[in-house]
Amino acid sequence: MKIANLVNRRTFTKGLAGMAIATTALTALTFGARAETNLRLAVPDPIGSSVGVAATRFAELVKEKTGGEVTVDVFPDGVLFGGDQNAAVNQLGSGALDGLILASSVYASFEPRMNAISLPYLFSNYGQLQSYLRGKPGKELLGSLDKLGVKGLGFFLRTFRDVTTRDTPITKLEDFKGITIRTPNNPLFVALFQKLGANPTPMAFSEVYSALQLKAIDGQENPVEVPLHNRFYEVQGQLNLTQHIADSFLIALSGQAWDRIPEDHRAEVQAAADEMIAEHDANEIATEEKIIDELQEKGMKVNRFADGELARVQKVARSIYPQFKEQIGADFVDESLAFVDADKASGAKTGQ
Structure with a gap:
């Protein structure tokens, strides 16, 4: 009888040890899954x-x-x-x-x-x-x-988007005329450059470098870090600080x-x-x-609008707002314009 009890206690102890090991393993698996x-x-x-x-x-x-x-x-x-x-x-x-x-x-x-x-x-x-x-x-x-x-x-x-071109500097509104510019596949971008007199060409970004290299397009538009990191300066000579779109x-x-x-x-x-x-x-x-300076060091010429030209370009560019008000949503456009106007007024009051 004593031997049987001893065997039972040993079996019970082993069972507890086994349960502890299993619990530890399950806990480890749980934390492993989280990791x-x-x-x-x-x-x-x-x-x-x-x-x-x-x-x-x-x-x-x-x-x-x-x-x-x-x-x-x-x-x-x-x-x-x-x-x-x-x-x-x-x-x-x-x-x-x-x-x-x-x-x-x-x-x-x-x-x-x-x-x-x-x-x-x-x-x-x-x-x-x-x-x-x-x-x-x-x-x-x-x-x-x-x-x-x-x-x-x-x-x-x-940073705001700028236009790069192969040969043509853009310093006035008329300089956009006839330039073939790659844009994203977005109707707003297309409408903007059509209004400015350019020929917008929607294209996948992965195709842009080769299209510039083969002269299938004259230029593209992006924040300045894009032509730097994608080496567009190898196939583009002009950096035009148009700052046209956020x-x-x-x-x-x-x-x-x-x-x-x-x-x-x-x-x-x-x-x-x-x-x-x-x-x-x-x-x-x-x-x-710093990026603009680096692109200049790599051979790009930096161009800015001549006096009075920015206002001319802005007037033409903003004329597309009504065209997109319905597409974007009239209420949201009005909300956006009101928000920016209020922010401008607040900045003026605080001297920013």
Whole structure:
């Protein structure tokens, strides 16, 4: 009887030990699963570009704030979406892409209100653009992505868009006449350059360098860091500081990827996006002149509008507002114009 009790106690002890080991293993598997929450973030430009640096910083901050339980791998140069930016938005909505950073002007093909950001010469300075993106209009635009199955984390600014050309300097309104300029596949951009007298040619960004090289187009328009990091200075001789349109980058996750993030880490991922955006914006504005100088060093001639010409160009450019009011949404256009006017008035009162 004593031997039987001893055997039973030993069996019971082994059973407890086995349960403890199993519990430990299950706990390890649980934490291991959390540690394996990995997101693949696609960006359209090289890793050393403004957007590539922003993506890398976001990945660092996510890892830091979540203790490594959520990680982000950055894939530059549009490799995850074949360079087709419209296709990338579709892939993000379907969950085929976990995360994406793209220009807000690309999203305008899916959410027309995004075009409000790019109304030509709407913003006079970067402070106004930042106020807009972080204020009520920007929050409304982020919320509009829900219907696409996309979780918008925030906007970060790009410097204003400028035109590069092969040979033709642009210093007055008439200089736009007849120039073939690549634009995004966005009706607002096309209408603007048609109104200015140019020949806008929508084209996938991945095709731009070869089209410039083969002289199929005369020029393109983008923030100045784009011709620098994509080596357009090799096939373009003129940098024209037209500053015609504001744009922004939008960092977003698919709804499915957002749901995969442990609920107690979602606020930390959002905080990582917010911190990256604040850092990026300050750096972007500070480096614009440095980039212009660097492009000049690489052989590009820098051109600015002659006296009185900016006002002429602005008048023509803003004449397309009524054309897009219905497409964007009359109420949202009015809200945007009122917001910017109020911000301008506030800046004037405070001496900014």
